[in-house]
Amino acid sequence: xxxxxxxxxxxxxxxxxxxxxxxxxxxxxxxxxxxxxxxxxxxxxxxxxxxxxxxxxxxxxxxxxxxxxxxxxxxxxxxxxxxxxxxxxxxxxxxxxxxxxxxxxxxxxxxxxxxxxxxxxxxxxxxxxxxxxxxxxxxxxxxxxxxxxxxxxxxxxxxxxxxxxxxxxxxxxxxxxxxxxxxxxxxxxxxxxxxxxxxxxxxxxxxx
Numbered sequence: 001x002x003x004x005x006x007x008x009x010x011x012x013x014x015x016x017x018x019x020x021x022x023x024x025x026x027x028x029x030x031x032x033x034x035x036x037x038x039x040x041x042x043x044x045x046x047x048x049x050x051x052x053x054x055x056x057x058x059x060x061x062x063x064x065x066x067x068x069x070x071x072x073x074x075x076x077x078x079x080x081x082x083x084x085x086x087x088x089x090x091x092x093x094x095x096x097x098x099x100x101x102x103x104x105x106x107x108x109x110x111x112x113x114x115x116x117x118x119x120x121x122x123x124x125x126x127x128x129x130x131x132x133x134x135x136x137x138x139x140x141x142x143x144x145x146x147x148x149x150x151x152x153x154x155x156x157x158x159x160x161x162x163x164x165x166x167x168x169x170x171x172x173x174x175x176x177x178x179x180x181x182x183x184x185x186x187x188x189x190x191x192x193x194x195x196x197x198x199x200x201x202x203x204x205x206x207x208x
Contacts, residue, residue, distance in 0.1 A: 024069075025081065089140050
């Protein structure tokens, strides 16, 4: 069956210890040429959370840089895939299995969102994928789209055909300043989801 259905014991990567409370994945593209682009705000958010919590991200066997984090009694994994955006599911699927994340609502994906104005941050549970290739890849691997998303607005491109150029191109200074604030808010959002729960986090973040 699918990732969240029954699986044979042999299908699960070996890992000792108790199941984690959450898997938090920031989406983006690896490599310096993509750093600070709109498409990589998910990566930036993971780095911020790691810095706040004193977590060092290290290369793992599951095609991601990962770090185990704790807030109070909550234990969760931070992950930044080393796949390209369009293949994000190749990292998320194996990570979810290894860390015994057996419910979609324990997976938090941080990503750029064309349908929100630059700098706006919103939390969403499930729903459509809005043509986002990273989310589509994750859905294919998890066999569900009911995971939590922390969406960071990057605004719409001038035309539909310019989507790829928009998310990968240089960002004007003023917009970059908005995104620098937004990734901090997105980090707040993730921490709120983990500590206070989804509903409380949505009420706090989505009302801003």
